Amino acid sequence: MGLDRRSFFQMLGLTGLTLALGKDAKAAPSEEEAVSFKAVLYDSTRCVGCQSCEFACAETNGLPEPTDVPETGVVRQLDETRRTVINSYETSKGEVFVKQQCMHCNQPACAAACLTKAMFKNQEGPVTWRGNKCMGCRYCMVSCPFDIPKFEYHSANPKIVKCTMCVDRLAEGELPACVENCPAEALTFGTREELIKEARRRIHDDTDTYYDYIYGEHEAGGTSFLYLSPVSFNELGFNTKIQKSSYPELSKGFLYSVPSIFVLWPAMLLGLQQATKDNELKTENDD
Amino acid sequence: MINTDTMIYRDNDGKNIWQFLKQELKPKGKWLTPFNLISLPIMLLGLVLIVIRFWKGIGSITNLTQDVPWGLWIGFDVVTGVAFAGGAYVITFMVYILNMKKYHSIVRVTVLNGFLAYVFYAGALLLDLGRPWNVVNPIIGNSFGTSSVLFLVAWHFLLYMIAQLIEFSPAIAEWIGHxxxxxxxxxxxxxxxxxxxxxxxxxxxxLGALFLMAKDKIHPLWYNEFIPIMFFVSSIFAGLSMVIFEGSISNKVFSDQISEKNQKAHHSIVISLCKICAMAMFAYFFLQVLIFVHEQHWSYLTTSWGLWFLTEMFVFVLLPMLLFVYSYKTNSFFMAKVAAVITMLGIIINRLNVTVIGFKWDAAVPYYPSWMEIAVTLAVIFTEIWIFRWIINRMPVLRESPQWAKK
Known part of the structure; x- marks a missing residue:
C-alpha cells in the first residue's frame, strides 16, 4: 500500500483537524477575576447551632426541613436533600459548631472537570449547576476536594445538588438565605477582599477568642466561603492537608501536553512509515 | 462450517445486496453450545436490569454512594476495557508504521477487537450517565468544557472509534464484495x-489523567502525578496480553478459518510479542520503583494497603514479566499464555486500585459493586463476544482475503 497523492492530502487534512482540536484543550480559568468574587464569612465563634440557616436553605430551595439536630460525635452529611448542615464538635475550647456547604472555590475543580460546562463559575463568584448541559457523569463529584456535589441516585431524571450561594437571590439584590436568616450574625456576606480584611481584623482584635487562621483564604487556591474558628481546624474535622494551589492546576500539565503530542506524533509516525517503506522498495529492486 | 467463499466473495455490485445481508443476518452453526447456554440468560438478565436502571435511576441497581460516584462500570468496563483494547494501536504501529509484515495476519482481528471494545465499553458509559440525553453536549453545541480531561477523552473515544472503523473497513468491503x-x-x-x-x-x-484532581481521595500508594504515563505504558502490555489471550482462544474456536500457514506463524508471533511485553513491563516496573522512591511512602508498606501494593507489583507485574522472559527463552507457548493471563489480572487489579478500591479508601461506607452491576458488566462482555463471533464467521478477519483484494 503506497502513499499516493490522495492519501497524502487526506493525511494533511487529518493533521490539520488534530491541530484544530488540540488547540481546544485549554487549561484552567485565569486567576484575574478572583478580585471581585462575592463571598461569605462564617464565624464559628458566633454560631449557636440553631439550624436557622438549614431551615432557610430548605425553604428557599424547596427541600425537606431537617429533622435531626447537631450532636457531638455524629457527623451529619450533606446529601441530595441537604445543601448545608451544621455539625457540633467537642474541642479543647468546648462545643463548637461548624457549617458545611459548597466552598465556591476561586478555581473550582468541579467546573474544570465538567466536560459540558454544566458546573459553572459565575462571574460574581457562585459555582452553580446547569441541568440543560449536564450529562450526569459525576466527574465533578470525583474531582471536588471538599466532596460537595451530590447526586440523585434514585431518580430517572437525576440532578446534581449543591449550594448555589442563592445566585438567584443575589441577582435580585438580596442576601443568600442562610446569611439573611442567621440570628447570631455568624454569617457575613460581602466581597472576598472585604471579608478577608474583616476576618483579619476580628483575629487581631481578639486573639484570645480566635485561632489565627482563615480557612478558605488559600485552600484549593482560595474559596468564597471563609471560616474563622476558636480552635485549630484539625479539631473541627476540616481537611487541613488540602493543597494551597488550585485543583485544576493538577491536570494542567497533561492538558498542555496535548497540542504538542498532536503535532509531534503524526509527523514522527509519518516519517517512520516513510523510512521503513523506502527500505522495502530497495530490497524489492535488489531481487 | 461450510465453505462460504463462493457465497460471500462474489462481486455483487449492489444488485442483490439486501438479499445477501438478510441471508448473512441468520445465525450460522449450532445453537445449543455451552457458551450460548451460559451467555444468553445473562444477556437477558442484563437487559432487564438496564430497563430498571433507566426507569428507577442508577441507585436502583448499583451500590454507588455520594462518596464513591464511579464504581465497577467506570473502573472496570471503561478504564480497564480500554487498556485491554490497547493492542490495536500497538499492532497497527508495528504493521503499518514499522512495516513488520510478520504481524499482518493478526492486525485485522486485533483492530476488530479494539473497535468492539471501544463500542461496548465506552457504550457502557451511557448506562452510567445520569442524564444520557445530554451526551451530545460535548460534541455538538456550545457546551464545550475544554478544560476537562474528560472532554478530551470523550472526543478521543469518538474519533478513535471512527479511525478504527476505517482501519477495519476493507474487511467489510471484502465481505460485501465491493x-x-x-x-x-x-x-x-x-x-x-x-x-x-x-x-x-x-x-x-x-484515562489516568482523569484522576489527577482526586488527589486527596486516592490512596497515596496509587496516586501520583505520573498516573497518565503509567496508564499509557501499561496499556502496551495490557493490549498485547489481550492479543495473546484472544489469539490463543480464536486459534482453537475458529481454527477452521485460519490458514495452516497463519496457524504456524501464530506461535512465532506470540513468542515475539512476549519480548515486547517483557520490555514494556520492565520499563513499567522500573518506573513504579522510581515513583515509589520519589514519593517516599515507605511507612505505608507495613499496612495492609502496602501488602496489597506489593502484591500488585511483584505477583502481577514482576512475576509475569519474568514468565514472558522465560517463555521466549524457552520458546514456550503455554508459558506465554500463563504470563498473559496473569498480566491481564494485574491490569484489572491496577485499574481498580486507582479507580475503585483505592478511591476513598478511608470512606465510612466502602463501596462494593452490587451483583446487578456485575451482571450488567458480564452482559456487556457477552454481547461483545456475540458480535465478535458474528463478524468473524462472516467477514475475512481471521481467514485470508479474497484474491481480488490482495492486489
Missing part, C-alpha cells in the same frame, strides 16, 4: 493508523 469501496478504504488506512496511534497515546494516558 471492489471500488475496498480500494478507497484501503487507501485511507495509513492516515487512520497515524491518527489512531496519536489518539491512543493521549486517551490511554488521559
Amino acid at each position: 471492489k471500488r469501496a475496498h480500494k478507497i478504504l484501503s487507501a485511507m488506512t495509513i492516515g487512520a493508523v497515524i491518527f489512531g496511534i496519536t489518539l491512543s497515546t493521549l486517551h490511554q494516558s488521559g
